[in-house]
Amino acid sequence: MNRAVRDDSEGSADPGSVYAVELELACRVLSADRSDLEHLLARIHEAQVPLRQAYGLLKHSWARLNALRGSQAEVSGLFEDEPEVLRLVERAFGFLQPGGTFSLDDGHVVFERAWGICSEHGGAPELRARLRSIQAEVAAVQLRYRSAARLYEQAASVPNLDTALKWRYQLQRARALEDLGREFMDRAALEEAIGLYETVVLALAPREERPQDWAATQHHLGNALGVLGHRQLGTWLLERAIKAFENALTERSRERTPLGWAATQNGLGNALGILAQRHGDTDMLERSVEAFESALEVRKREEVPQDWAVTRNNHAAALLALGRRKKDKTILKHASDAYKDVLGVWSRERAPLDWAATMNNLGTALRMLGELRRGPRTLEQAVAAYRSALAERTRERVPQDWAVTQNDLGAALHKLGVRESDPGALESAIEAYGNALQEWTRERGPVTWAMTMANLAAARKALAELSADVDLVREALSEFQAVAGVFREASHAQYYELATEQIALLRKLEKRIRLAQLA
Secondary structure (H helix, E strand, O other), rough: OOOOOOOOOOOOOOOOOOHHHHHHHHHHHOOOHHHHHHHHHHHHHHOOOOHHHHHHHHHHHHHHHHHHOHHHHHHHEEEEEEOHHHHHHHHHHOOOOOOOOOOOOHHHHHHHHHHHHHHHHOOOHHHHHHHHHHHHHHHHOOHHHHHHHHHHHHHHHHOOOOHHHHHHHHHHHHHHHHHHHHOOHHHHHHHHHHHHHHHHHHHHOOOOOOHHHHHHHHHHHHHHHHHHHHHOOOHHHHHHHHHHHHHHOOOOOOOOOHHHHHHHHHHHHHHHHHHHHHHOOOHHHHHHHHHHHHHHHHOOOOOOOHHHHHHHHHHHHHHHHHHHHHOOHHHHHHHHHHHHHOOOOOOOOOOHHHHHHHHHHHHHHHHHHHHHHHOOHHHHHHHHHEEEOOOOOOOOOHHHHHHHHHEEEEEEHHHHHHHHHOOHHHHHHHHHHHHHHHHOOOOOOOOHHHHHHHHHHHHHHHHHHHHOOOOHHHHHHHHHHHHHHHHHHHOOHHHHHHHHHHHHHHHHHHHHHHHHOOO
């Protein structure tokens, strides 16, 4: 079910201690005024944003607020010949400054008065449109994306406005809806954004007249299609996203618009990578890797470290998928090296949850590599990476991410225990799988529970074989029987067959151990 943000005025909800870690981190990393961040967090709290998203949204809201403040001189300069409007504009911006009078709501109200007077006086179309766009930016800071979209639409609808400005405000309207869809899982908002890009926005930027605006629209269309395509089954949306990115690249060249070209290569790489995994297409995965490598030629760590980290992380994910598919140790080694690079920017001190996610992914790359190498060292490194991730991925803060890492840790320990005939590793694997099952319960998600319980039962079976413990065999047997029941009910024939095979093997193992004990 989609969770929509309530689009009312700024609330007074006190975030209390819910986002205490996010607040302290933002104060340290962003060097921001604490009271500003508390105001922004109040809106995030009101929107019931999960902890895992809160810091990212706070950074985005803060960046928007900073950009809004930075526009004051430009906006004020537009109204030098309109003293009454200028006075209101300056007053409105005063409410956006740090301190006791900070109020996004009050700023919005005063900008509304300025808009009214400017309209009454017959102000120039571009001035009226700019005032509306400023109000939209205030709404976006408050996460009131639908209000922002309506205000951008009104800006674009000012009579006699230049076509290029109409395009700009309609693009921003669509982007506000795209942000709502991306950040709050709102499918309808994403579909609306896609429709706007394809009809209204593209119509305002004919390729023959304004090729770069046309290419920018294609790029943003690709982003929206990619987000929705990632969340939905099927391939059609992803195929359309790839086409949109490829369209953009016919006008966005590395020579003319290097950063725009790199951003589109990054988007293309993402869409290709997701579609490749759905198709099981190795060639397409290789194209994904190539797109990210192209983007990294422009997105340099020294110049744009955050953009570089995003693309390098995407590059690592594509290498991991490709290395897993081809069972190629060299590619998997490149994937693990790439994740290590990313950790140099997404440090634990500055981005703890991003650091933990990357550490978890590093663990997976090392686990896949360790399964292809001899000896325990790489698998031990994978275990260490997963355990590091759990230092930030705690059950209290991000329970689902905690469960993912516990399950992954169990898989690494399981493989290590079997390879080294190490009962201690197998016991730790059973414990880790059991931890994951505290969140992945049978009631919440029976199939996920069954998959994880099957992993746990397999680890218990391996330990039973090492220790010749008939009680462990019986526990594993009972677990696989429960798993088989879930797969049968869910009509997962292949998994049901695998579970019944394990049941048969466990019965043979039980018989063999009992005979050995009698001998």
